[in-house]
Amino acid sequence: MHDTRTGLGSLRTQDIGIASEGVHRMSIDTALLAGVRPVALALNVTVTDAEASGYATVFGCGERPETSNLNFAPGSAVANAVVTPVISPDDPGFCVHLSAPAHVLVDLVGAFPGGGDFTPVRPTRLTDTRSSGNRIGTSAGDGADLMVAVAGHGGVEPGASSAILNVTVTDVRSEGFATVHPCGARPNASNCVSLEPRGSRMTCGRSR
Template sequence: MRTSTRRALAALTATTAALLLAPGLAAAKPVQFPVRGYVAAEVAAQLQTALPARFTPLVPQRVLDTRTAGGPVGPGGTTTLDLSARVPAGASAVVLNLTALTGAEGGFVTAYPAGTGRPQVSNLNAPAGSVRPNAVTVALGATRAVTLYNQAGNTHLVVDLAGYYKPATGSYYTATTPTRVLDTRQSAAVGPREVVAVATGVPAGATAVTLTVTGIGGAAGTYVTAYPGGSARPEASNLNLAPGQVAANLVTVPVGPGGRVDLFNLAGSTHLVVDVAGFYTPGGGSEFTPLAPFRVGDTRDAGSAALARDTTAYLPFYDFLPEGTTAVAFTLTGTAPTAGTYLTAAPTGAARPLASNLNLAPGETAANLAVVALNPYRELDIYNFAGSTHAIVDLAGFFGPATAQG
């Protein structure tokens, strides 16, 4: 279905929007997120060699800490993370938690397959003197390695490995409409060195869950660690918070008995909000096709405009992702917001969920990995709550029907 047809359907009422699965119907989409002209060719080229893969979750394990070995990565510098001893031969992508600890100058960090050219994307934005994490899903290079590029300043990098994708091995993904399963603002903040158990609601047999963890209004600088419920806490972190900060990070973590995930808060008291985005099971679902990361769209491009207050922009994937695509993995970056705000990504045409993917302070540049279900037409919405903000989408891969690889 092309854009002209979709514009004609924009006059459909909210009642018909509820009939999203009926052929030929779509919800009103008044604003389109800009898509760069090279995107279709880029995907087509990568699909010549990319293979669908399944996921094997790991209890989070630290695989790099430049504070204890190697020293900070300088401006314009790179470090290569060899994961050949951590993931098996044939692994095609990994899920990491990447944390940057900046000095006097901040910048951005890019993760990409080792041995390839550095793409014009970013995974993590960190101002001077900050500790900033972000989840990263990234394709591996030929030697099962990932290169990390630091744009500016002297920056320490800490990396925790959460799992890997490999063809014909592991669990399948099921994307869901984001569902809020914890909000401690309705009860009590999580205290220092306290653990809160989260019932994720995943089905029996699930191996892992993907969720957005947001920290709000901490009394002290702290970090939060997610790990399988009832197990020993690993030496890893998922979310770093400055006092009073509101920030989110995507987490993919194995589940404990009953689908439980534990969240540990190091210091002070902080509120935690958890939104489930999907889960992995061995019995069926979608496989992931990793792509070398590239920029899909940027509202700062000529002819585009920032997302206005209380505005939803739809992002069409139907021209470049295969039919049957169920979800996408991308880094969502917000920059130059005029007010404190949040962004929510969800399937186009569905009711906007009570959830968020990215929180922004006025003037801040920040990023978060998002794994978001698409509607049957391969579209998703990006909603901006307050003020105006620019948004950037860098694609890491997509989920689609299971193949007959094994």
């Protein structure tokens, strides 16, 4: 849908050159929405060729949230699944804030119509293990669990049965993976794969 590089290989891109630091408004070709008047969009957002380390925040062009959707380093390519409110159902655009100049690619995955079961909320950080200094898991690879309360917190209704989360793993000390799942039996699958040491970050968006 959006590619700030050349647009090569795609029929539906907008070439605006490398995006500068700041807020950039992204418009939507309503033909892509098949008649849906959305209140929110499901997107895949990629930042590449950044000129400096920074972060990106995708939001509905109102007050910008204090949380980021992905973090990037110079020359890296980082992607994340994002759900964002739109400006309005009749103007289904959104904004991308960059803390440093970079190229941005946005792929449309889906749209949420009004009156559905999905309720967008202001992004809120539910937990951050860096504040306690205690890492999750061990270098021996036997793993550890972290329980995070979601329903009834951060604007989520107490009776919510699922939530779309942005999960970031950072300061990795050994190779491994992370799995986000409802508390109980852990599925034999990972949400974040290829976690590597050397202080790397892996950001992944998941619905649970």
